[in-house]
Amino acid sequence: MADYREAPLATRPKTLDPNEYFNLSPLQRRAEEERGAIRANLKRQYQTQLNNPHRKELIEDPALTRWVHARANPYSYFKPTYKTSLLGVMFGVAPVVFLYYLFKTDRV
Amino acid sequence: MRVSSSDRQQQPVNMAGVGFRRWAQALAKGKGSGISALLSGCRAASGMTNNDLPGPYPKTPEEKAAAAKKYNLRVEDYEPYPDNGEGYGDYPKLEDRSQHERDPWYGWDHPDLRRNWGEPMHWHFDMYIRNRVDTSPSPVPWNTMCKQLFGFIGFMLFMFYVGEIMPSYQPVADKQYPYNNLYLERGGDPEKQPEEVKHYEI
Numbered sequence: 001m002a003d004y005r006e007a008p009l010a011t012r013p014k015t016l017d018p019n020e021y022f023n024l025s026p027l028q029r030r031a032e033e034e035r036g037a038i039r040a041n042l043k044r045q046y047q048t049q050l051n052n053p054h055r056k057e058l059i060e061d062p063a064l065t066r067w068v069h070a071r072a073n074p075y076s077y078f079k080p081t082y083k084t085s086l087l088g089v090m091f092g093v094a095p096v097v098f099l100y101y102l103f104k105t106d107r108v
Numbered sequence: 109m110r111v112s113s114s115d116r117q118q119q120p121v122n123m124a125g126v127g128f129r130r131w132a133q134a135l136a137k138g139k140g141s142g143i144s145a146l147l148s149g150c151r152a153a154s155g156m157t158n159n160d161l162p163g164p165y166p167k168t169p170e171e172k173a174a175a176a177k178k179y180n181l182r183v184e185d186y187e188p189y190p191d192n193g194e195g196y197g198d199y200p201k202l203e204d205r206s207q208h209e210r211d212p213w214y215g216w217d218h219p220d221l222r223r224n225w226g227e228p229m230h231w232h233f234d235m236y237i238r239n240r241v242d243t244s245p246s247p248v249p250w251n252t253m254c255k256q257l258f259g260f261i262g263f264m265l266f267m268f269y270v271g272e273i274m275p276s277y278q279p280v281a282d283k284q285y286p287y288n289n290l291y292l293e294r295g296g297d298p299e300k301q302p303e304e305v306k307h308y309e310i
Contacts, residue, residue, distance in 0.1 A: 009244050011209040034182050042180060042226035046217055059225070062160055063180065066199075067229040070162040074195025077164060081193045 165191040166198050175200075179228045189231075200228055206236035206243040 006012045049059045166172045175198045176186035189196035210222040217225045235241050284307040291302035
């Protein structure tokens with residue numbers, strides 16, 4: 001596998017990355033172990049719920065709920081700054097004004 | 109808990125309130141947290157709580173640690189979006205890599221999305237699914253591709269513009285008609301002698 005080349009238009013899989021195996025400091029190893037532990041815990045929770053014969057309802061995914069909530073409520077954390085005001089004008093005000101004048105002046 | 113009927117120390121018990129409270133409790137004992145929760149005014153502590161939902165930008169290290177735990181990330185891995193009022197809150201900033209780049213052979217919990225249950229989702233997850241944006245490496249570096257494409261288009265546009273300004277074609281002259289410039293066909297008088305039109309020089 002030393003002469004492995006990635007498939008065209010694909011990233012190299014993490015398991016075939018040589019940096020994963022050589023020249024690893026204990027800190028990096030510890031980090032990978034911790035990530036693996038979190039992942040294994042989540043897998044265990046999911047499999048327990050999935051294989052529960054008494055389960056009748058859908059398995060709720062808290063990460064999905066959090067994502068939906070975050071995407072639906074950006075205004076709670078909105079602050080008017082130069083950048084946000086500029087974006088607001090560019091996407092919210094300018095097209096309306098521009099199209100208004102276009103429709104009013106350029107008639108068939 | 110309804111305050112009027114739960115206060116038993118001094119006031120006489122409101123029988124109607126107690127009855128209602130018992131009915132509500134019976135409802136709450138049943139499975140499901142929807143309607144019964146609404147009616148009884150209390151709900152189970154299991155499932156999603158308000159602490160599990162995204163919150164404001166974390167400022168202290170304790171808040172950062174709590175947020176990392178909430179999102180199932182290591183404290184060192186957790187990096188919130190910069191706090192510039194664009195509406196992200198404490199949502200983690202994950203790598204901008206599409207689901208195309210994930211290992212197709214690993215045993216994902218959701219194989220079509222190439223995602224495990226409970227894994228933090230990218231802010232733009234719906235953009236990075238396998239039907240949409242693909243961040244896989246391109247055959248040639250991206251900048252090279254951009255330069256080649258826009259260079260070619262720009263060059264062609266420039267040459268067409270030059271051709272409009274300075275057109276180049278075979279030399280042409282006015283069309284020469286016979287019979288004295290078609291004198292009779294143009295309605296000239298047959299009695300009169302037309303003037304001679306010579307298209308040649310000897």
